[in-house]
Amino acid sequence: MQKRLHLISFDIPYPPSYGGVIDVFYKIKALKALDIDVILHCFQYSQPQQPKLLEYCKEVFYYERNSFFKSMLSNEIPFIVKSRGNDLLISNLKKDTAPIVFDGLHTTHVLNLADFKDRALFLRAHNVEHRFYKGLAKSESNIFKRNFFKQEAKKLKKYEKIISQMDAVFTISPYEQAYFLKKYGKKCTYVPAFHDAEKHTRKFTKSKRSVLYHGNILVSENVKAALFLIDVYKKSKFDLTIASSYINKEILKEIEKYSNINFYHIKEQNELYRLFEESHINALPTFQKTGIKLKLLNTLHQGKFVIANNDMIEDTGLKMLCEKANTKKEFLQKTTELMAQDFSEKMLEERQKVLVDLSPETGAQKMVDIIFK
The missing domain is CATH 3.40.50.2000 (Glycogen Phosphorylase B;)
Incomplete structure (x- = not known):
């Protein structure tokens, strides 16, 4: 039956x-x-x-x-x-x-x-x-x-x-x-x-040297994270994309002030895959600890470098796969370091060995x- x-x-x-x-x-x-x-x-x-x-x-x-x-x-x-x-x-x-x-x-x-x-x-x-x-x-x-x-x-x-x-x-x-x-x-x-957990085609050395943050920006926790990252990168030489399937007017108003920051409205899953492929770094701060964050797990499978703070990675068993940063200065410093590196097939293979148990x-x-x- x-x-x-x-x-x-x-x-x-x-x-x-x-x-x-x-x-x-x-x-x-x-x-x-x-x-x-x-x-x-x-x-x-x-x-x-x-x-x-x-x-x-x-x-x-x-x-x-x-x-x-x-x-x-x-x-x-x-x-x-x-x-x-x-x-x-x-x-x-x-x-x-x-x-x-x-x-x-x-x-x-x-x-x-x-x-x-x-x-x-x-x-x-x-x-x-x-x-x-x-x-x-x-x-x-x-x-x-x-x-x-x-x-x-x-x-x-x-x-x-x-x-x-x-x-x-x-x-x-x-x-x-x-x-x-x-x-x-x-x-x-x-x-x-x-x-x-499926493997998707990735460009390992030809991606744009840009930063991505994705999440539901109707939730105040994610709004705070997005505003934090806008503040981190607004006067930097790095491009930042805030991506969400929801539109938040407060976030859009802040983004419009800076030429190196843009918003991407996600309508189809393939669009998120493309953003992961094109982005060199995924910045994932959070300001409350509530167990494992789905966006972290998804990003480790589909994205390249990940910069995250303590609340995002502590007690997840995944912090060895991320670069840790907590302050705005630390996020910028890690971004500068990672922009000078290529994300390789070997890095992906090492990451998959850890993720296979999930x-x-x-x-x-x-x-x-x-x-x-």
Whole structure:
């Protein structure tokens, strides 16, 4: 009998151009390779539907998120959860009895709205969410947003108890695994982040000597990182590209001030591949530690040199593959050094020896063995 499962994604997982959706997309792709029929349910922001997903999914359903004000009228349910409550989603999930994988705590509100006690339920934990939102509050300069993130963190800490309804939890890094294992015991299994592990054609010595930063610049943590890098390179001789599938007016306004800095709006996955191929250095600062960053893993597979700070690389097992820099001066110094070097086939081979243990195929099989045991 054909194995099938429902997977509820917090966002449309294509193109996989930023952290969370990288894990979702390559997880779906790996499950497809194991002959699992994935019925994908995803929430839209302003993005168009993505026919590409039908290459990997049996069916794809799209849902609008609830309005901000409607979703804020709760003292118990976090906004990121309540805004994803949807009657049509419940109806589609009830069409069969296949297992349900909730991709992120964000997607679990249907459990508060309907009875799913007869179903096998699984959570892919992307973060310890209340810690993540506490970190966002620290990164946010806007008073309203900072207070919102603080309130979300408090609600998420209480809401986390919904995990007790799950048959199993798949954690994304050793950092998260340690936390969830202590609180929820043996139902928690570490499944490394899914990412693009395929080899793509690269130009090793003919690339532009430019710097790339990519990420979801609607998230305050990434906005802070992008603004930090603009400040690093604005008066330098180096070209910097900020790339995202989302447009942030604050970032665009700042970029327009400098001729050596530009923004690239990612619409297709191949565009990100091209940016990786063309860019000599990937600059990846972050200002909160929340386990392994998907953009780091993806960049190490697809990009060339990586400069990252402590919060990006500590406790990931990957810091030996990166150049470390924490201050603006250190980022510029490392950039100057790396621009004088070529990224070689030998460097790539050494990198792949470290990354081989993080195979998406192995992770998908581990999930399948638990879900369909």
